[in-house]
Amino acid sequence: MDAADLDLLNGFQRDFPLTPEPFRIIAGQLGRSETEVLAALRRWQEDGKISRVGAVFATRKLGVSTLAALAVPPTQLEAVARRVNDYPEVNHNYQRDHDFNLWFVLTAVSSARLQEILSDIEEQTGLPLLDLPLLEAFHIDLAFDLRHGGGHKRSISPTAATDRLPTLELSALDRSLLTALQPGLPLLSRPYQALADAVGLSERRVIDTLRGWLEHGLVKRLGVIVRHRELGYRANAMVVWDIPDTGVSTVGRLLAAESGVNLCYRRPRRLPDWPYNLFCMMHGRERDEVLARIDTLCAEHRLQNYPHAALFSSRCFRQRGAWYLPAVTLPNQTENRRAARFEAVA
Template identity: 50%
Template structure:
């Protein structure tokens, strides 16, 4: 298999359903018909080039800690310095400029609600601007795993009712910390993790599998960086949907090809009247705009107040830090 075909297969086919076995890269190699060393070498190249951030777990929001989407309205001339101040906090894992009066958008994650609120207070004090806090109410689709070949996604998200955070024992807490960095690119990566946290390889595999079954881990596999793969026209569509329809329409939007995130967050009057958010990732802006118009028209959403916030600058993108 040529390198360009191998990197595409790794990026496209293994964003989820990654083999949970002692030698997962060997299993990938067998499926792809190449040597194990070729898989490891290609994954390291993709990581070095910034096309993937890691291979590993994507945890469901608020299942093992606390998190919120947050925004600030920052004067344009101060945006760079404020973004830099926000980025200094390890609790911040995504930070983007978007087209809106609220122009700085970031995600804050912590090990507990108390630590989250403390981090938000410290960020607000450091940045010098008030934070619009938009915690998750209901998720319909939060994954960011989607095909890179333009084909319709075979995976159909299923809405999950909110579940309280899962209490973690000391061993589990250490495993979460280890997984934050992604799998080590070695022949027996789970054995390496097990040695780091002080348990058996079988315990690591069993716990990860159980977390996937319980929905604590949303997916386990290659975590791609979409901007580096050409998905640079990324829009956040926000809408003001009547409370008695938001779950129905959220679930409908979540099933639409091209919608990569969909969730309900609170309105914050008078500044923020929107309660249904979805992300649409694309390669060309006018195609994303066309998709949004088509979606709103076909699903009879045109009567509802909406706004579209395209991403302009990516200031930070890392995995969530729970510990």
């Protein structure tokens, strides 16, 4: 991948142009043609290097979500993973190195639907299930810096601005637009017009609505959604700590500010099987690189005496954006599905 390709992938993961011809704007900034930009994005989507060009939604403004895990006998892992993937509400599904070896994210339109799915999975598999809803977010999805392995050291506010905003009520037309947007923008010269045609709105209304969603925090970012594994960052670890409840928020904000920590949040313990309450996602090109960074963070923040573990992913059973409503696919709007082939990731 040359410097021009990296500029396209790295520079437009957020702040995507809200103009009738966004790819032309991007091409002008990069000194390329619109045809070249669209061709590159289509190729990377087909190759699995990007998931989509589209929106990352604020989960708690649209519905509910949880992180769940199962302890699956190795001989049953693929069959159980396929069963979990039967639910469209499952957007991430990974094998990780732990007794609880199958980890998946569920996003649903209501708490009742979420619990229905969890109960179904537990009943159908007959396996112990961890339900670990988000309790406190310190750093979530501010794009992935491909030049620096996830990002530089950053400032973390005590409470994210989007958490202070009221839930946005969506009209029927807005919900139709959200549904059409879930798989990503169509990779066409005028993607917002294609969305408008699909849901019966004007192009201007679509653009203005998306701008309002971004300002309100319903959409956390709009842009290129990369798959870091396919771009060389294949050592993907979920690092978990058991931190006393009185100090977990302070430690969470400290770790969230560190370079190399891509996600950081607090979730509940589930004793006796799961004693951990602080989660960080860390990515690197090699496992030893990530382990060394974990050791450094433990030393810098005096965390060596707190129980912790690094759960590296070894297979991806699904990775895509969250679907809150039944999807509508438009022309040239084909979010890549390569993860359905159960890819090895390490």
